[in-house]
Amino acid sequence: MEGNQGAGSSRCYLLDVPPVSRPSVAAHQMEFGYPKESLQGLGFVVPPHGGPFLLSTDAVPFTNPTATCCEKTISDPWSNEEVGTSDSKDPNDQTSSSKDGDNSCRWRGSSLEKGKVKVKRKMREPRFCFQTRSDVDVLDDGYKWRKYGQKVVKNSLHPSRSYYRCTHNNCRVKKRVERLSEDCRMVITTYEGRHTHSPCDDENSSEHECFSSF
DNA sequence: CGGCTTTGACCCGCGC
């Protein structure tokens, strides 16, 4: 069924990144005509001037319902609806952030929390996914990520999905990376949440200064 | 020695 991502929440873009050692990405596609506001809302800071980016990534809107991988990505459990509310500033979010911030006290145990958590689970952070063509899994977006898990994906020929988390102190942004089953060179990167800092904040700017878009 | 990756287990949500 098509159009379920019409909600306009979790957006997906397709990038054609040359197989270089540093396929820095993504963010650069926003200037391909995508609503910057939404991107900013997601934590992707877009240069106000929308200046040209260094990379010549070829971005394509990744919202075609018939697009194989796209469909799969979007129809995953986290699906679009929760992202729709960019005003995730509801009370729930407050609570969840305090919990989320501390993964150790997530929904493990405390049956008391269950009820609340249940709801919260659906109310995740805003997400943003990209499809890139690259030989490397982890796209250098200027932030520092730490891998915290890997999963086998059943209905995929490339059954490995990796989970990353921003290493910055109070930043709870997560990133999910998986290979496209049809084309192992295609990487689907899904960002979740908003960075509470700038990339330069993560590592000493230097080369990343031009990637402040993430 | 510190940080990161790997890997197995646990828990939750959803579909049947």
Add this chain to the structure above:
DNA sequence: GCGCGGGTCAAAGCCG
């Protein structure tokens, strides 16, 4: 109600 799949945690190992 049960089973499956997905997401996260935490311990152990590895590397710089």
